[in-house]
Amino acid sequence: MTSAAIAIIGAGLAGLTCARELTQAGRRVTVFEKARGPGGRLSSRRQLNSTFDLGAQALTAQHSDFAKQLRVWETEGCLQPWKGAGTLPSWVGSPRMSALTRHYSKGLNLVTATCISHLQATEDQQWSLVDTTGKIWGPFTQVVLATPANQALPLIDQASGSLKRQLSQVKEDPVWVAYFALQSTSLPTANCLQPASSYLRRATLLNSKPGQESELQRWVVEATPRWSQEHLDLPKGEAARRLFNIWANDMATELPSHPQLLDAHRWLYGSVSTHLQQGFLEDAEQQLFVCGDFCRGSTAEAAWQSGHELAQALRKTIQ
Template identity: 40%
Template structure:
């Protein structure tokens, strides 16, 4: 019986790597600290329906990712989102000239990672705290003190600061990951009993605490009795207010939203806030993936490439490719 490969992180990158490895005849075992797969593709189930609080949409440019997108289309778990798109500068709204094709998971963003998880063995609500080497194989220690293993290789698919903390067994890899700065984002969802009087369905924002806002129920497959909106604060504002209470974050960003939307905005009947500590890399890299092939340790994630959903998927593919290459 072959010893399986451990995948830490069940976001797009980790599941991309897992899928490529399984397709090549390898066994994998996935570990995820959240209750389910998704990472920043995860959707929040709430009283206002399911809300995309992380990744808002994705684009497809690389031919390999386009092929994956076509598979998802065939499975019915992705749809094109064609929002009435605006931009806001200095408080002035104008139609956005951005015409790129945008895709979303259907009926929620997490549908993609649900489709990718397939029937891989996976452990959820399991936060891995240490990766250590036994006599011949790798083992993982979790926050409860339980040990998992043995594993022939480890693919670490988590944000750079978390990867750096896990990989003390590979100081060079850990040092590269530790040098990557990742920006936080406060996300707020608001629900209104009556639809707001605006055509706007998505907006890129400048000169505001807000960076982006979207009418969540304008996306295909979303159903809600409320007019639901998702607001993302800028990295700078999020960093400055990183420890603010959720209530205060909702109040601040609701106020910024009301200022720029160009119509009357009542008090929401529903609100929630979510803090993404590692929402996106501060700068893009061209690593593809990071590896210490001799040790059998690999790192992937959107931060190894563009920071986009496509970058995360491609990074997972690259980690798997390097691992399989080393096995030959």
């Protein structure tokens, strides 16, 4: 007998973790991702012959099971230890953050560049997924939403009031990120800086990461959620220019007036400010499930933990 089919929407760390563990347990899993590749907020962008980590800069572990997983990824060659800013040991993707999720998604049935717009219940109590081009996928017995909470809500109209109520308690904030490359050699060379102003939450020198050495100094500067919210609708060139100026001011240093590259990216649901206190959400009657960083916190560890806990629970359900 073939096993029941599961659809997972979102190929960030939570969705990939859930997909991988269920696939290894012999379940038939298909992952749908709207971007061209997996990774979500662990992604990197290639520009000017080099790459910029635009989401998470470093992975740390508060709990022993994630610490063990980080060491497995290190052994498998997609992570390397890095001396970041905090006191906890940290790891970075090698040669860029997206190397982790590229590696982790190998062997999965992953459908990229496919944005799911809604779910349809079938006559035999299964689910079809409809993408934004109108294409219908399925049927699936179980559906997992592994997107930010704000992107999951519009997809689960049919779910119970309780699931929707819990999901709407999550608060996610935008994060503007500016990234730039400088010719200068006279800049501070600390790996990761806590900027002086209250507009920036972190500035990371990418060159200091193992495997990311380059002649140009490459920085990623993250605005605070507050600054990001107040400047939500800025054109990205303008956001990049303003964040670069704030950073230059914070660094109190002589800067070349024209960076070789200056750009920005806006994460609309970048950072979780109110999370749930449970591993995942479920509507058992409808066989709809939700996982993501916001279930347990606001970090890659929380995303992994949530995907892992949901996979453990689903392994015990219909085969």
